[in-house]
Amino acid sequence: MSFKLTKEQRDIKKAARKFAEGEFPDRALEFDRQETFDLDLWRKACEFGFVGVFIDEEYGGAGMGFFEHSLITEEFWAADPGIGQAIMSASFGAELLLLFGSEEQKQAILPDLVEGKAMIGTAITEPNAGSDPASATTKAVRDGDSWVINGNKMFITNGSTAKNLVVFCQTDPENSSRHKQHSFILVPTEAPGLEADKIHGKMGIRASDTSEISLSNVRVPLENLVGKEGKGFSQLMEFFNRTRPHVCAQGVGLAQAALEESIRHVKERYQFGKPLASFQSIQFKIAEMATLVRAARNLYYEAAWTVDKGKPDHALIAMAKWYAGEIAVRCADEAVQMHGGYGFIDETKVNRLYRAAKVLEIYEGTKEMEKTIISRSLLQS
CATH class of the missing domain: 1.10.540.10 (Acyl-CoA dehydrogenase/oxidase, N-terminal domain)
Structure with missing residues (x-):
């Protein structure tokens, strides 16, 4: 390879x-x-x-x-x-x-x-349905030639800026299999009954729009169904196989930035008459960060490669997603530590890196869920 x-x-x-x-x-x-x-x-x-x-x-x-x-x-x-x-x-x-x-x-x-004319978003998470999307209760009911949708979605990226949302809805609540109850439906954000409230006070990635979505008797045509009815959960898993390598890249980019900012700082910052870079404890931190970044990058490269080859490796993608988030948090933490008091001020880049890193262990599959996927693939083989 x-x-x-x-x-x-x-x-x-x-x-x-x-x-x-x-x-x-x-x-x-x-x-x-x-x-x-x-x-x-x-x-x-x-x-x-x-x-x-x-x-x-x-x-x-x-x-x-x-x-x-x-x-x-x-x-x-x-x-x-x-x-x-x-x-x-x-x-x-x-x-x-x-x-x-x-x-x-x-x-x-x-x-x-x-062309930059309209963003899109995906509405999956609900106030009481995060790591268990099959428990989502937003309902879409057939009424003539339309779907009528009612429910609430939480932590939706682009919720206030997207022109269209692909909404994960319960279309067959009586199905005996909870993994066959849902479907994806395309919903214009201008549709009557849809309201988006931007969430403020996030720890990090504050430039990105995150919103709570309320759907009250939102009516869209039946042809807005994305894919096949009742296949929403399986489609969601395929979707995550494509998007999680993207999250891995976020973690690697953040960790790389933490490393580069740290190298720059320890070369310029003097203590006890010497640059911080001359102290072995600092050198070890830099060496460890560089190794973690390289390992995570190789993991996500391979994970993304399997996707583009048409053979997504679910366990490998979970490994990459979990590890990239973990090393992002660790590298950002070390970067703040090496910056000392400067790292505690929001004017410094490492401060923003530190606050942004944690979300990588939460969204699109918590680190606990990724470990569950990995362990199941090994123990059930």
Whole structure:
């Protein structure tokens, strides 16, 4: 197996870093403190072709893979997690349409996403249904030629900014199998009865829109069903196989940034008449961080590779997702420690990295759920 990126992949990674380092730093603190984001920055990223690279060319995308999507994500998160999330999560849900959507749904939504005209989102989590999505109770009931949807969704990325949400709904609550009760339905956010309330006070990634969604008698056409009725849970698992390597890349990008910020700081900061970099305890921290980052990167490279080869390895993806989150938290913690009091102030980048890291062990599958997936694959084989 070759671990060397192709020239095209190296060029993509280099271009993503150049764009992010040129555009993000001047506004990162502003967006973090004000919990806001300038959509013109997302549109500019779309113009450069960074959004939706995994979308087929016939829908305006670059026709690349989730690996290339992850490479861009890594560089964007290394520059700033909040802005990186705000831009790269704009396509969160496009994976479902590519996998299971009708041709009409793809043509109606994907080109606008790639061109920077409209974001998409996916509404899965509920106030009482997080790690157990099969317990989701948002209901969609047939009424003539429409679905009528009622329920609440929590922690929804792009909930207040997306033009459309792919909503995980219970369409067959009486089915004896709890894994066959749900379906995905495409819901325009402008539909009467849908309300989005932006969540404030997040620990990190504050530039990214996270909202609570309320659906009260929201009516959409029957043809807004994404894929087959009753297949929502299995579709969700396939969806996560595509999106979790993306989360791994977030963790690796954050950890890489923590490492680079730490190296810069310990070379410049003097104590006892010597640079911090001259102390063995600091050298060991740097060595450990670099090793953790390399290991996590190799894991997510392989995980994303299996996805693009059409053979997603569920256990491997879970390993990569769990480990990337863990090393992000650890590296961010060490970075703050090496920065001392400066790391405790929100003006420093490592402070934002530290606050953003924890979410990587929570969303799109907690670290406990990822370990459960790994252990089951080993013990049931």
